[in-house]
Each structure stands twice: as structure tokens, then as C-alpha cells.
Amino acid sequence: MKKLILIFALILGVGITVNAQTKPAEFKFDTEVHDFGKIALNKPVVYTFNFTNIGEAPLIISKVETTCGCTVGEYTKTPVKSGEKGFVKVTLTPSGAPLPFNKGITLTSNARTTTKVLIIKGEYVEGNTK
Template structure:
């Protein structure tokens, strides 16, 4: 009877701790670093339709938008934990739903040129489960001021 009990306990621990690549569940109490550590066990690869978007010449105060398409080109699910920009004038928006191999999702990027002038280049960082753990796309523009 003891052997059966130990066997059941051991089996339940073994199977409850094993996470399949498509069933990673995180709760809000986990930090980004904790989630990233767990995801590093399931790396995948991605491609972008572009890594730089040039808005060209825009007027100061103009709000412009673009979209980068990220595609999961690896075998494991792609988990995007976070997308953040190099400053508050650039706001990325991305779904945090896992992407199966072959699936794509847009990363929308909005740039507010209010208070800016001249040539700018801003980075958008995407924290995800690629081998680099941080992918980067960029936007640039030449902002003309009203005279």
C-alpha cells in the first residue's frame, strides 16, 4: 500500500511540474524576469516584415502610426511578455496572446512629435522567448517646426 501511495504521489508531482510548450500560464504576481526565465526554456525564432520604419518629414505636433508584423518562425509558441519604447512619445501596442508556429501579429507603434524637432530615431523593444530575449524595431522621422 505504501508503494502504491508513493508511486501516485511521485507520478502526480512529475506530471504536474511538467509544462508543455503550449500551456504556459503566468499569473500577475510573477515579475517579467520570472516569466522570462521560464520562457527561456522554450525558445523560438521570429521575423519582422521590417525592422525600421521611416515616417519621412512630418510636422511638429503630428501623431503618426505604423505597424510591424512579427511572425513566429520557430517550433515553439511565441510569447510576447512586453513591448516598450525608448521614450514616452512612442507607444507600442501588441497582443500578448501566444502565437503558434507560422502565426503573425501586428505591433502597432504610435509616435507623438509634439515638442520634438529635427531628426529622431526611437526604439521599440519586444520582450519575448527568442534566444536574444529582446527584439528591437525602430522608427525615425524628420520633424519640421512651425515658423
């Protein structure tokens, strides 16, 4: 019985050590917040959030969710290998009343931080902007 417990403990210890040495996928964004400033109503604007996978495993984005229908997210669909770059492109078509806005774009992935929120903000204004 003692031998069985010792063998089990040894196998468990080796398994934990091997797992601890592999670094899962992880995002490193150039920036996680973008301020559009003042943007005209009904004129789409686009911003691309760029990231690097600083983990050892390939990073896979499974879903990008926005907080409203006026925002659309596109993203790198293929796995991003360690050290390689990917993107999340956000297109915002402002509509409604001229008001400040602050919106979240939620990413779901296999990264160590499985859920990541990117922020876009600014102010909707009437007519042309400078």
C-alpha cells in the same frame, strides 16, 4: 560505479538530443526599421511592424518598451503559434523642436533572441507635411 556513470551519460545524451531537435519561438519581421520621413509636430503617426513566428514553440511577447513618452507600443498579447503572424503597433506623437529622430522599441519575449529592438526614424517639422 562504472555502470552508474554510463547510465548517467546515456540519460544526459538523450536529453540533449531531444532538446536540440525542438526549435524555440523566433521572430521574422517584414522589416525592423521604419522611416516616417517628415512628420508635422503634434500630429500622431502610426506604423505596424508585422512578424511571423518561424520557430516551433508559441511566441509570447511579455513587454514592449519605448525610449520616450511620445511613443506608445501595442502588440499581440496572445501567444503566436508556429507559422502564425503577430504585430507590434507603434504610435508616435511628435512634440518639441523640429529635429531628426531615431527611436528604439525594445521587445522582450520567449524567442531564441529574447530581446529585439525595432527602429523608427524620421524628422519632426513645423506645420503641415506634403
